[in-house]
Amino acid sequence: MFARLLSGVVLGVEARLIEIQCDVSGGLPTFNIVGLPEKEVSESRERIRSAIKNSKFNFPAGRITANLAPADLKKEGVGFDLPIAVAILKATGQIAETQKRYLLLGELALNGEVRGVRGVLPIALETADQIDGLIVPRANALEAAIAADKPVYPVETLAEAQRFLNHEIEIPPVFIDRETLKSTEQKAVRHNLTEVRGQLQAKRALEIAAAGGHNLLMIGPPGSGKSLLARCLPDLLPPLSFEEALEVTRIYSTAGLLEAGAPLVWQRPYRAPHHTISYAGMVGGGHGIPGPGEISLAHHGVLFLDELPEFDRRVLETLRQPLEDRSILISRAGISVRYPSAFTLVAAMNPCPCGFLGDPIQPCTCSLHDVRRYKKRLSGPFLDRMDLCVEVPRVSADDLFGSCVAEASELVLKRVSVAREVQWERMQGVADCHCNAQLDGKRLDTHCVLGDDAKQLLRRAVDRFGLSARAHARIRRVARTIADLENLPEIRAQHIAEAVQLRTTGDAVPDF
């Protein structure tokens, strides 16, 4: 009495097809699951046994062996409950053999209900061409339908799955229209630039960061609006394309963070982890198959680190490589997974421990030693990755009570969209490079052509401020974006001037 069927497993944002083989034979009553199951898979035996009995099916006596092939791949998650239960019913003749290659996924409750699982989208995406249809929990049906062009049959109980496979009932496959999906999406409450009083320079820096994908460091006293500014950034970025949305959704599906009724993440992610975050929480990890960290959850969006110097220095250093590669490879014994991590980093910090260094009204109470130690928590190589650095000073009374209405995010977004399009066209055919922030070395020379006066100005700036080669490259990148915002093919002197200004401002900025 042998049966086989198909299921799948997620490995990061990738997925693999798994064949489930089940054999029921004579001998003492045992139930074993083999094929490198993690603990939650082994535990599924109790759920499967109860679900089968409580669904009024016959749980076979004797020896039951379920094998998850390929046997050398670690299996994690609770999605194997339903397929193993169906395989047992098949092996005992309670479900008829079918020619169709269905992929099954789902967690079982003790009463036979089928519960939603993580990672349905990646599994559906990567196995669609090898199967004839999917049988998934109702909670995951929309998610599966987005990804697969194969029919998706939602089930709510084990008994329903059994009747469907025995052709006793019909289940209408779930179909999803991508366009309606986009229009019905719930917009989360986000912030608009009109809510931020004053801070014109910071807003300008935000616009440039959005246009060129540059990382931004904001320095200022408490209460000056740094966090609010950062929260505005996702909405200054052009909306996600369908492919980008799918990439983001893969990560959220793997992490089990998809909200019910919103099977696709259309909005730019905004992640603001607390500064006590661990290394694994930031870049990804955890037991078994490593899960995505904040940097991957912020993929195609914004990662905001408030109180930057309070973060564990080792955690910040681990960001360096994913910032360059725009992805992270997490390797563990027996498994390594790659998560994408193309995010825009926005960081905020106070100029000193008390927060008021350089403030015109409140005196700073920190000693020189304190200030130095505070700044030392950030390494040079890390700060090197921040293209923009801007001071966010105390908001003046004039700004607070003034009637001057700030420019709305929607207007800024228009300019940003133009600049992004210009970059996109210019970088057609350049591998792995879509925005100015990614320009370096040779590409910098080909794409950041300077006008004569711009060249002279930059030369003077390098001499005057003693700029390093890296700082010089950063200024050119940012100047390129400023020119793109005006849709000018050539970088002019005023662009260089603004870029220089946005790199260092005043004494409050750490020396780098």
Added chain:
Amino acid sequence: MSMNGDESEDKACHFLKQEGYRIVARNWRTQSGEVDIIARDKDVLVFVEVKARTGAGFGGPEAAVDDAKQRRLISAALAFLEKTQCDLPTRFDVVTIRPNEVHLYQDAFHVPD
């Protein structure tokens, strides 16, 4: 009225026959343990443990089949299968006997890992 072991096992056998079981052996002993009743329920070989209690004290008869008892039953069952070269699927049932109630627990426990 209290019952001794034989009486309660008679009662259990009678009950199992009513349920359609065919008795294969009674009080099957090995060094490691004893099975009260071995029976056939259609295609399944069933090892039955009989537990009788006269009062409600000590948690009733169900509570008496603890881990140690299960282990002894399992090793006795294994010995039986080896000796008889039987390869039927098997099951462990427990029959509880109270003065005016007989209850059959089918598939009462499994062989742990």
